[in-house]
Amino acid sequence: DGGITQSPKYLFRKEGQNVTLSCEQNLNHDAMYWYRQDPGQGLRLIYYSQIVNDFQKGDIAEGYSVSREKKESFPLTVTSAQKNPTAFYLCASNRGRQTEAFFGQGTRLTVV
Amino acid sequence: AQTVTQSQPEMSVQEAETVTLSCTYDTSESDYYLFWYKQPPSRQMILVIRQEAYKQQNATENRFSVNFQKAAKSFSLKISDSQLGDAAMYFCAYRSTLYGGSQGNLIFGKGTKLSVKP
Numbered sequence: 001d002g003g004i005t006q007s008p009k010y011l012f013r014k015e016g017q018n019v020t021l022s023c024e025q026n027l028n029h030d031a032m033y034w035y036r037q038d039p040g041q042g043l044r045l046i047y048y049s050q051i052v053n054d055f056q057k058g059d060i061a062e063g064y065s066v067s068r069e070k071k072e073s074f075p076l077t078v079t080s081a082q083k084n085p086t087a088f089y090l091c092a093s094n095r096g097r098q099t100e101a102f103f104g105q106g107t108r109l110t111v112v
Numbered sequence: 113a114q115t116v117t118q119s120q121p122e123m124s125v126q127e128a129e130t131v132t133l134s135c136t137y138d139t140s141e142s143d144y145y146l147f148w149y150k151q152p153p154s155r156q157m158i159l160v161i162r163q164e165a166y167k168q169q170n171a172t173e174n175r176f177s178v179n180f181q182k183a184a185k186s187f188s189l190k191i192s193d194s195q196l197g198d199a200a201m202y203f204c205a206y207r208s209t210l211y212g213g214s215q216g217n218l219i220f221g222k223g224t225k226l227s228v229k230p
Contacts, residue, residue: 033217040121042203042222058217088155092218099145099164099207101218103157 006104023091032074118221135204151201
């Protein structure tokens with residue numbers, strides 16, 4: 001079945017460490033997105049990519065980095081520069097001419 | 113920049129009754145898409161319904177329907193015959209149809225938490 005897979009479901013990070021969240025899709029979608037969800041804040045865009053080897057900053061990109069080496073994959077790295085990384089992270093994708101976005105199951109990141 | 117506002121942080125409905133969730137948005141564009149997403153306790157985002165701005169007819173999907181008022185920039189979701197499984201966070205979202213830039217990027221409201229009482 002086609003879909004978006006995020007891993008891991010839960011992730012714990014020590015302060016000062018970088019961690020990478022995985023997002024893989026087999027929907028043949030061109031565009032992929034990373035959102036951060038905090039209580040009472042809705043979803044905020046971190047980074048997006050519309051094509052391989054190209055990506056753009058969203059509204060809250062500071063402390064995060066991404067890569068898009070393959071169409072299917074869009075990993076997100078939460079760096080030590082991100083001062084408040086504890087949140088729920090959602091990856092999404094959509095095809096250029098389609099309108100709705102499909103979401104992964106999310107990763108809950110906690111700083112310990 | 114476009115914004116989406118959901119003014120009801122929480123709503124409650126009795127099972128089998130009808131509830132309406134409100135959403136307003138701000139944009140200078142004439143063509144765009146609007147969506148309602150449901151996020152149950154599993155936190156999986158599920159598309160409920162979508163509306164193309166150029167269509168005057170309100171979208172419907174089974175028990176879910178919208179009241180789209182383009183001039184007022186209002187996009188409310190009506191859930192009829194509410195069921196226990198409808199309990200979730202509901203997010204209203206906007207997407208531009210313009211190519212380039214952030215095409216495909218969804219702009220979300222802060223959500224409405226819906227509780228369904230048996």
